[in-house]
Amino acid sequence: RMESPATPTPPPQPPPAMPPPPPDRVDDGFGGKKRRRPDEGFNSASSSAGSKSPQFRLELVSYRPRILVWRHFLKDSECDRLIKMALPNTMQLPGCEKLRCEPGSEVLRKNIASDDMELVAEIERRIGEVVGTPPHDAETGVTINGTPPDGTKIDTKTGEIVDLSPSEMGPVFEFPGASGLIPLGLHIDTHNGKSMRFVTGIVYLTTIPLGQGGQTVFPCAEPEAGSAKSTHSTSTGVQQAARYLVDNRILHTSSAFGEGEESEEERNEMESKAMELVEHSDRLIKENSPNHSLPIDRPDLSECANKRGKICPDEKEKKHIGTTIQPEKGMLCLFYSVNPADSDHGKSEDAPPTGPGSNASEIKETSVSSFPKSTKLRFKREHNTGRYVPEISRSRKRWVPDYLSWHGGARVTSDCKTAKWTLQKFKEIPAKHAGTFESRHGYVKERYGQERFVAAGGGR
Numbered sequence: 001r002m003e004s005p006a007t008p009t010p011p012p013q014p015p016p017a018m019p020p021p022p023p024d025r026v027d028d029g030f031g032g033k034k035r036r037r038p039d040e041g042f043n044s045a046s047s048s049a050g051s052k053s054p055q056f057r058l059e060l061v062s063y064r065p066r067i068l069v070w071r072h073f074l075k076d077s078e079c080d081r082l083i084k085m086a087l088p089n090t091m092q093l094p095g096c097e098k099l100r101c102e103p104g105s106e107v108l109r110k111n112i113a114s115d116d117m118e119l120v121a122e123i124e125r126r127i128g129e130v131v132g133t134p135p136h137d138a139e140t141g142v143t144i145n146g147t148p149p150d151g152t153k154i155d156t157k158t159g160e161i162v163d164l165s166p167s168e169m170g171p172v173f174e175f176p177g178a179s180g181l182i183p184l185g186l187h188i189d190t191h192n193g194k195s196m197r198f199v200t201g202i203v204y205l206t207t208i209p210l211g212q213g214g215q216t217v218f219p220c221a222e223p224e225a226g227s228a229k230s231t232h233s234t235s236t237g238v239q240q241a242a243r244y245l246v247d248n249r250i251l252h253t254s255s256a257f258g259e260g261e262e263s264e265e266e267r268n269e270m271e272s273k274a275m276e277l278v279e280h281s282d283r284l285i286k287e288n289s290p291n292h293s294l295p296i297d298r299p300d301l302s303e304c305a306n307k308r309g310k311i312c313p314d315e316k317e318k319k320h321i322g323t324t325i326q327p328e329k330g331m332l333c334l335f336y337s338v339n340p341a342d343s344d345h346g347k348s349e350d351a352p353p354t355g356p357g358s359n360a361s362e363i364k365e366t367s368v369s370s371f372p373k374s375t376k377l378r379f380k381r382e383h384n385t386g387r388y389v390p391e392i393s394r395s396r397k398r399w400v401p402d403y404l405s406w407h408g409g410a411r412v413t414s415d416c417k418t419a420k421w422t423l424q425k426f427k428e429i430p431a432k433h434a435g436t437f438e439s440r441h442g443y444v445k446e447r448y449g450q451e452r453f454v455a456a457g458g459g460r
Contacts, residue, residue, distance in 0.1 A: 067218065067325070073331060074332075087146075098146065099156070103142065104140075132446070133430070138428055141425075144423050152419075154419050177274045178254070181411060186407060198336060208327040208416060214327045216325040218324070218404075220238055242277060245274060336448065339402040397437040
């Protein structure tokens, strides 16, 4: 009997071809250099097709200032744990019901459990890795902030929202350079002398429903590439107002009000520019909160709050300027206070006087080994004595923030049933890179647009 021939073994099949990776570097408008797109290629292995796991990715919200969000950066349980940790360790900020906790302070560090401090340190590490700047001693630690809805306060024992009695309610408005919708005004994060801050991370620990306030407002943001240019001639009126304030070293809208060395005309101009930013922020809040109950014009607000700035006549020009970030539990919002591509970023300061009539006619520079590498020892020769007097020289270029990075927090309306809780971290240039304009600029330039997806615990 003939045996049937053996069935031939099929040749091994090659593994299925992997889809091509997303483009790693594209034109970012940064000196023509190609850079990776921030909104592609960040999905983790647990977020494959068909998976019900949340998508972990960085999403680009604005080109100027550079704003990105990372949804599900923290788990809901981690957010709840941070609020529970902060509640008994908060202090109330003056003039409002807002609470703040600084877990890294020496006083609170003793009161907080070690595993909670490890969670805080892990969050700092992850934010630092995203922007290529690990935590270091020259930067401040994280802060946790709680903002209750209007007419309420946060019970620090239970975390519940409690209605304020009439005797507990303070004045409706106190802050200059603000409004009923932006109660604490607008600012750039390098204010109060914190010039080395270059990127800020805000993690929202609670969700505020749309229409109930709580947004982070960026009145000058450009959500679309090339929506406005960084020049006086082509930028919008709102952006020109922002630049005017920064050029006059105003980094908080409240600083535009009050007595100073400026003339009355200059002071009025500053106040007008500040209120133009605030008023545009009010518009953005109302446009993105159709059910917002508070009108902009309120007779019970102070004269400062109702002061109207100069309005750009072309409203179409403003339509595409500005954005708001609605709080979403566990979401990280990253935004830059410095833009190294801005041609006006390194404005030259006035050169030291030389020649007849001045005290210094010659300037000599030499590196000195006993000083940091970024520092040079300068010698100026005095006319009257002929002696060379040493002095520490910094760059003559002025380190200025991105004038489009103005932002502020919208009030939480009384119909909201939860408080707005956030964790905030300011990333600063390390001290060894902060000595000169060139070293600062180079440090930020190397990291700008190079954000990285970082898994929790080294590999979530």
